Amino acid sequence: MNQLATTEQQYQAFQNAKKEQKLRNREAAQAIGISEGQAIANAIGREAIRLKAPFQDIIADVPKLGRVMALTRNESTVHEKIGTYENISFGHAGLVLGPDIDLRVFYSYWKHGYAVTEETEKGPQRSLQFYDATGTAIHKIHLKDFSNVDGWNEIVQKHRSDDQTPGQAVESAQPAPAEKPxxxxxxxxxxxxxxxxxxxxxxxxxxxxxxxxxxxxxxxxxxxxxxxxxxxxxxxxxxxxxxxxxxxxxxxxxxxxxxxxxxxxxxxxxxxxxxxxxxxxxxxxxxxxxxxxxxxxxxxxxxxxxxxxxxxxxxxxxxxxxxxxxxxxxxxxxxxxxxxxxxxxxx
Structure with missing residues (x-):
């Protein structure tokens, strides 16, 4: 896709790719040549609300949501756990040490955050989504039927950014450093x-x-x-x-x-x-x-x-x-x- 395409054009192309090709967000974004984080940012004012840093403050409030689904992935593997965020601490590596949700968090990579509400056949699907500087997903927190929606509304209101302009500039991925012989x-x-x-x-x-x-x-x-x-x-x-x-x-x-x-x-x-x-x-x-x-x-x-x-x-x-x-x-x-x-x- 032409990099000069407007956020509106990208938004429509993303929605069309999801609907016509039945793709998930990550794959639909890749199909039109942008990152998933950019696709979500293009939906600000519609499905998405930009959240403000520091994102540690948001994670500290996540226990208000009750039981949720935590999702972390890389290019090839997706890991999903249902539970409650407990025993949260911050340092060089942030920790979440509940019996179900167990995380080691490196917040220096967390550059963009969004609250997302997607309308589906099963009703509204709410999530908190965090991305790195390239727009690649780092961590997502999905509300389930048993989660606390009032807590989600409270978190969104408290951590909502003043900047709700659609679109997000992202950086290019840096090549891995060359291995020493x-x-x-x-x-x-x-x-x-x-x-x-x-x-x-x-x-x-x-x-x-x-x-x-x-x-x-x-x-x-x-x-x-x-x-x-x-x-x-x-x-x-x-x-x-x-x-x-x-x-x-x-x-x-x-x-x-x-x-x-x-x-x-x-x-x-x-x-x-x-x-x-x-x-x-x-x-x-x-x-x-x-x-x-x-x-x-x-x-x-x-x-x-x-x-x-x-x-x-x-x-x-x-x-x-x-x-x-x-x-x-x-x-x-x-x-x-x-x-x-x-x-x-x-x-």
Whole structure:
């Protein structure tokens, strides 16, 4: 679409794409050559209301909504949880630590926020939606039939921006920094520091310290601490865990937010390229055709080794991460290790 197109033209083209092609917002925006955030901003004065920063203040008020659906996604994976926002705190990483809604939030990426009301056959669908500087969705909070609409109205009135002009300028996505050659990495130091980890949270500082990307770090891991498995592994993990009742953790995120499910899963369904968990309070949708690499990763901790399955897309971006359910001070579940042992290792 011509970049000089007006917000009104873009709005109409977006609505037509949704209606005629039966596309969701994200796909309809892509179909007409704009970001989803731009498409929502074009609806200001209609379906959307611009919200003002700081967005931490809005999240602090979200408990007023009662039980809602929290949605976090990346290019290939969607993670949806129903619950209440509880135990909210702010710092370098914001936290929401309820038994159902469990988030690690990086608010520096949150640049645009909107309250959205879409009229549907099921009635008005209300949500709070947050986007990064490129107009890519970071996090959405959807009201359900049991949510508190009065709380939503109160939040919208309190956090409504004075600027309700339709449209939103966005930035172009920046290319990922080039990886340093393996030969320029202190590989022995990297391996020794890996083996000295005391907590899984030591992994990101490890990567930063040695200037390696995540996948590069897995390639350079101490022997036996990271190995590739077949890309069918995500489906196998979900199906085995659903069959034997093993309680798992599933992390899905983007630069601005990570959303975590902890607990058993029951209803796993394959639908075309998607593998899905379709449980009452947890839905996962992952495009298996976009998995480029799958890795089993072992990290030392004070509670013993912790094992994860990590899946990556063609750009080296992490799609999802799976663990056995675990609590500080307790060793990893034997049932989880048994699942991981069944994954087909690649030579």
């Amino acid at each position: 393996d030969s320029k990495i202190d590989q022995e130091g990297f391996k020794a520091t890996w083996l000295a980890m005391k907590d899984t949270h030591d992994f990101f500082p490890l990567l930063r310290k040695f200037g390696v990307s995540r996948l590069q770090g897995l390639r350079l891991a101490p022997e036996g601490y990271a190995y590739k498995v077949d890309n069918i592994s995500t489906q196998k993990v979900l199906e085995i865990a659903a069959a034997d009742g093993t309680s798992i953790m599933c992390f899905v995120g983007n630069p601005g937010n990570i959303q975590i499910h902890t607990g058993p899963i029951k209803n796993v369904k394959e639908m075309g390229p998607w593998i899905n968990v379709l449980d009452e309070t947890f839905n996962l949708h992952l495009r298996t055709d976009l998995i480029a690499e799958s890795w089993v990763v072992r990290k030392p901790t004070d509670d013993g080794e912790v094992t994860s399955l990590e899946v990556y897309d063609k750009d080296g971006e992490i799609m999802a991460q799976f663990f056995g359910e675990r609590k500080p001070g307790k060793p990893e579940l034997a049932a989880w290790r048994n699942i991981v042992a069944q994954l087909p290792i690649l030579a």
